[in-house]
Amino acid sequence: MADTVTSSGTTASLLTSLEPLLRSWLPRQRWFAGKGRPVTGFTPVSVTELLPPDGRLGLYHLLLRVHQPDAPGAPPHPGDCYQLLIGVREALPPRLAPALIGHVTEGPLAGRTVYEALHDTRPAEVLLEALRTRARIGALRFERESGQEIRAGLVARLMTAEQSNSSVVYGDTFILKLLRRVVPGVNPDLELPLALAREGCARVPAPTAWLHADVDAQPYVLAVLQPFVSGAADGWELALRELAKGEDFVAEARALGRATAEVHTALARALPTVTLGPAQLRLLVDGMTERLAAAVQAVPALRPYEPGLRSAYAALADLAAEGHTWTAQRVHGDLHLGQCLRSPSGDWSLIDFEGEPARPLAERRMPQPPVRDIAGMLRSFDYAAHSVTPPAPDWAHACRAAYCSGYAEVAGRDPRTDPVLLRAHETDKAVYEVVYEARHRPDWLAVPLTAVRRLALPDQEARP
Numbered sequence: 459m460a461d462t463v464t465s466s467g468t469t470a471s472l473l474t475s476l477e478p479l480l481r482s483w484l485p486r487q488r489w490f491a492g493k494g495r496p497v498t499g500f501t502p503v504s505v506t507e508l509l510p511p512d513g514r515l516g517l518y519h520l521l522l523r524v525h526q527p528d529a530p531g532a533p534p535h536p537g538d539c540y541q542l543l544i545g546v547r548e549a550l551p552p553r554l555a556p557a558l559i560g561h562v563t564e565g566p567l568a569g570r571t572v573y574e575a576l577h578d579t580r581p582a583e584v585l586l587e588a589l590r591t592r593a594r595i596g597a598l599r600f601e602r603e604s605g606q607e608i609r610a611g612l613v614a615r616l617m618t619a620e621q622s623n624s625s626v627v628y629g630d631t632f633i634l635k636l637l638r639r640v641v642p643g644v645n646p647d648l649e650l651p652l653a654l655a656r657e658g659c660a661r662v663p664a665p666t667a668w669l670h671a672d673v674d675a676q677p678y679v680l681a682v683l684q685p686f687v688s689g690a691a692d693g694w695e696l697a698l699r700e701l702a703k704g705e706d707f708v709a710e711a712r713a714l715g716r717a718t719a720e721v722h723t724a725l726a727r728a729l730p731t732v733t734l735g736p737a738q739l740r741l742l743v744d745g746m747t748e749r750l751a752a753a754v755q756a757v758p759a760l761r762p763y764e765p766g767l768r769s770a771y772a773a774l775a776d777l778a779a780e781g782h783t784w785t786a787q788r789v790h791g792d793l794h795l796g797q798c799l800r801s802p803s804g805d806w807s808l809i810d811f812e813g814e815p816a817r818p819l820a821e822r823r824m825p826q827p828p829v830r831d832i833a834g835m836l837r838s839f840d841y842a843a844h845s846v847t848p849p850a851p852d853w854a855h856a857c858r859a860a861y862c863s864g865y866a867e868v869a870g871r872d873p874r875t876d877p878v879l880l881r882a883h884e885t886d887k888a889v890y891e892v893v894y895e896a897r898h899r900p901d902w903l904a905v906p907l908t909a910v911r912r913l914a915l916p917d918q919e920a921r922p
């Protein structure tokens with residue numbers, strides 16, 4: 459552990475007290491990626507006292523490596539590192555009951571209650587104030603983009619929607635996304651919006667400030683503050699609303715296609731692009747094939763479709779062998795309707811450039827064919843249409859076509875002109891979704907499995 463800044467004596471006691479409480483609390487959090495395996499222990503990566511516990515409220519920032527038995531067949535892993543903001547109080551007021559982690563029974567903090575401090579306004583406001591003043595506390599570095607101001611005294615509220623990370627809204631002005639599972643290195647959730655903002659692309663809220671830590675000479679991006687798009691609705695809720703009314707979503711799908719193309723065009727200007735020749739395409743296909751094999755192990759319901767799904771990748775390998783090449787660039791990496799925000803004036807923004815949370819950071823930062831994001835959105839229209847009763851495949855088909863047309867209007871190239879590349883990427887995404895749902899929302903598993911059945915059929919190349 460690098461910098462540890464606490465009042466004397468409280469660190470060891472805090473960690474000892476927390477261990478049994480976190481063992482049962484952590485696996486219940488939506489953002490906890492190690493579900494299904496017991497938590498066997500912790501190693502502190504960094505512990506920073508933000509408020510001493512001698513007053514009414516104590517506040518700790520923790521980076522904890524969480525130990526779990528390795529998943530069956532997986533290579534040995536040191537354990538994921540999670541970011542926690544822990545509050546300490548004498549007792550919790552009723553409004554904070556959902557934030558309870560547990561009651562400390564031993565040591566200097568005995569009799570106190572520890573809780574998830576992001577639910578509490580004062581701790582969340584401590585973070586904003588630190589960003590506003592560019593504070594340095596222990597290993598924590600609170601940074602603010604030059605020329606960007608933060609007004610003092612904005613009131614905090616935690617966003618209640620369960621996500622991969624946790625977000626706090628300040629007034630109606632800013633939103634702070636606190637990353638939960640953190641890895642050292644450049645984080646695309648800061649890197650890409652900053653690059654886009656500096657490129658003048660208005661389709662992404664520009665980062666105002668961010669938190670990072672240097673631990674054992676390793677940089678960690680921990681949180682990003684952006685302007686809050688007030689009154690926005692996300693594409694997923696809008697799509698479901700239209701489906702419920704029996705209305706199409708074609709105009710919005712086209713606008714989303716245009717917005718995606720604008721972001722892709724700006725990313726291609728701001729960051730390097732590469733040509734994928736036979737060797738790189740081989741690696742791309744190998745990656746897809748390996749992910750499918752791992753997914754079949756994890757979710758046996760995929761097994762009957764494995765040969766059909768493999769044929770999607772084999773078709774891409776054949777084109778590569780014939781000498782086809784494609785351009786790759788930095789992309790969003792996990793684009794779906796929930797990542798698209800429509801402002802009250804009707805403008806679309808894209809958010810959450812973290813990529814697929816389960817993938818290694820180096821992989822998420824690699825240039826990829828832009829069709830990867832397009833496939834994500836096409837899957838999302840299909841998701842919406844298959845999450846209602848009765849399913850509405852024609853609704854999805856119309857959205858998918860309109861999205862591709864909108865994309866082509868801006869990018870000058872229609873993704874449907876590359877059906878083999880598109881099918882391979884849609885297949886890869888559907889396989890990812892099967893694993894994601896099996897792990898996080900088993901009740902939803904049938905939705906991507908429906909797509910898997912379709913994508914495993916050999917005549918899919920002509921779609922959408």
Ligand SMILES: Nc1ncnc2c1ncn2[C@@H]1O[C@H](COP(=O)(O)OP(=O)(O)O)[C@@H](O)[C@H]1O
Pocket residue numbers: 617619621622623624625633635663684685686687688690692796797799809810812
């Ligand atoms: N700039 C923003 N303005 C308004 N709402 C936002 C903004 N950024 C994110 N949100 C809301 O916060 C939610 C979570 O943000 P996101 O970046 O997708 O986090 P996660 O990685 O946890 O999914 C989004 O679904 C959206 O509703």
Ligand SMILES: O=P(O)(O)O[C@H]1O[C@H](CO)[C@@H](O[C@H]2O[C@H](CO)[C@@H](O)[C@H](O)[C@H]2O)[C@H](O)[C@H]1O
Pocket residue numbers: 621622623694792794795796810814815834837838839841842891894
């Ligand atoms: O938490 P993130 O937004 O980073 O993304 C993860 O969770 C998403 C679900 O919340 C998941 O998306 C899948 O479900 C969506 C509907 O809830 C659907 O619109 C998407 O098309 C579908 O992939 C996403 O895959 C996962 O990475």
